[in-house]
Amino acid sequence: MPRTATRTARLAPAICVLAAAALALTGCGGSSKDSTGAKNRTSSSAVSQERLHISGAYIPEPAMGMAGGFMSIENNSSMADRLQSVGADFAEKAQLHETVGNEMHQVSALGIPAHGRLELKHGGNHIMFMGLKKKLKTGDSVVLTLHFADSPDIELNVPVKDKTYQPRKR
Numbered sequence: 001m002p003r004t005a006t007r008t009a010r011l012a013p014a015i016c017v018l019a020a021a022a023l024a025l026t027g028c029g030g031s032s033k034d035s036t037g038a039k040n041r042t043s044s045s046a047v048s049q050e051r052l053h054i055s056g057a058y059i060p061e062p063a064m065g066m067a068g069g070f071m072s073i074e075n076n077s078s079m080a081d082r083l084q085s086v087g088a089d090f091a092e093k094a095q096l097h098e099t100v101g102n103e104m105h106q107v108s109a110l111g112i113p114a115h116g117r118l119e120l121k122h123g124g125n126h127i128m129f130m131g132l133k134k135k136l137k138t139g140d141s142v143v144l145t146l147h148f149a150d151s152p153d154i155e156l157n158v159p160v161k162d163k164t165y166q167p168r169k170r
């Protein structure tokens with residue numbers, strides 16, 4: 001059987017972890033933007049700033065040492081932006097993944113179109129937390145910091161939801 005590209009991580013968690021260990025995070029070095037700078041911190045999973053509005057953020061209770069992060073990021077401006085990296089102190093790594101067929105790939109950024117939205121959802125683009133440092137249980141809440149190419153960081157609390165949780169259709 002031919003080898004697939006080394007960047008490819010299959011859905012099987014063990015393989016995904018191995019692939020992640022082999023990959024260095026390259027996408028988070030350059031965001032030294034401090035323009036207007038203010039961080040947004042809130043106790044809710046919906047956060048707004050001038051350009052970006054985040055809603056429906058959640059993490060399904062993970063069964064293994066890794067978890068997915070899902071949310072909708074709406075861009076209210078006429079300039080596209082990019083989600084470049086995610087800070088999460090409860091995991092050793094937080095990566096940005098896209099899903100192609102049955103495979104997840106790490107990507108260095110995810111685009112947020114002008115007057116559009118970036119949907120992070122099961123089976124699509126998502127945040128992948130690897131090497132969880134604590135057990136995440138339904139009802140917990142964790143803090144994420146989202147780093148963008150052009151917008152200030154957004155810090156938000158994200159609830160851990162039951163594995164069967166289905167977000168409302170938008």
Ligand SMILES: [Cu+2]
Pocket residue numbers: 097104126127128
């Ligand atoms: Cu993934």
